[in-house]
Amino acid sequence: MTAASKITALGLTERAKRAAKIAAGFADKVDIEGRFPSEGMEALKAERLMGIMIRPEFGGEGVNLTEIADICAILGQACAATAMTYAMHQIQIASLADYAVGSSWHEAFQKRICDEQLLIASATSEAGIGGNLRNSICAIEVDGETARLTKDATVISYGAHADAIMVTSRRHPDAAHSDQVATVFLKDQYTLEQTSVWDTLGMRGTCSDGYILKAEAPGEQILPRPFAEIAAQSMLAVSHLLWGALWYGIAADALARAQSFVKGAARKSPGQMPPGALRLAEASSLLQLVKANVVAGLKQFDTCKGDSDALNAMSFSVAMNNVKIGTSQTILTIINHCMLICGIAGYKNGTPFSLGRHLRDAHSAQLMISNDRILGNTSTMLLVNKQDTSLLG
16 A cells, blocks of 8 residues: 555545644744745645545545535634635635546646645736636737736735646637636746735735736646636635635634633632633634534535536525625624633733634635625625525525
């Protein structure tokens, strides 16, 4: 039995927890220095977790999205930067695994991802379009068998550390802004000229700098399906669900720290209700709501997967949007409760109850695809679509 097969013989949860333990040991340093979580990502690669969603015939393990989400939740309790990097990588894997079927280049590339444990980034944001990933200004130009592209990407998370980048663009120079394709470019097929620095309140380790990306590659690396289809049926839903899972993980760790604080207070004053105990119970209830929200979304995605009509339905889009809105808003309330429970020990850095990193990382949740933009889209859909009120839906 090879070393790789010995690792994959272990359960996914065990592998994820081993990687998370390593990531947790560097989480504060990654945050303070604003650097890429290299230790956590190397641990994930060592556990052979990068390509697990890819089909077995291409070297993966055929893991479903719920199992990926659980890994994101485990990582979120350890290091949010590692969790977010892993989640964003898996969002690209989902697009490749389901929307490049039959493309020999992309199927061979998936084999490479599994064999070499490659890290895939994405470039959807662009100067001039804000955060609307369903519009592009740049256009890919195909000359014979060669495709060329220049993109002013305002953000490419962990771009300098990726082995490949999936880039969105207009299909051709005369195409409408919404007529998009996605193209995979390998590290030796593009250059990155840095235009901005990711010096932020939280999620500092994702290293989401801005770049001018210039790329040239064979045209066969353009994904065969339109990006509109990939975005509507996979990318947006998978993003909301995996982000929700890791945000849940951040809040879960905050609650664990608050619970430990209350237990310590209880031991010091036997027979007395410790200050913060009732607030802890309330935070626990809110955390359960977040978990239920994410789990329900994952279940609905699994039910609809493979059914284009179901995935394109307004009711599905509303449900996925609500996962994102509910989760991103509620985790801040949970973590703030935990901060009040722990008091100065939670406010200070360097204590077992420190929550500053959790709170700062959690504030990114409402901004990653702006909640205002999502609420605007949802409100438009609700004008013509009846809200699903069934508990079985």
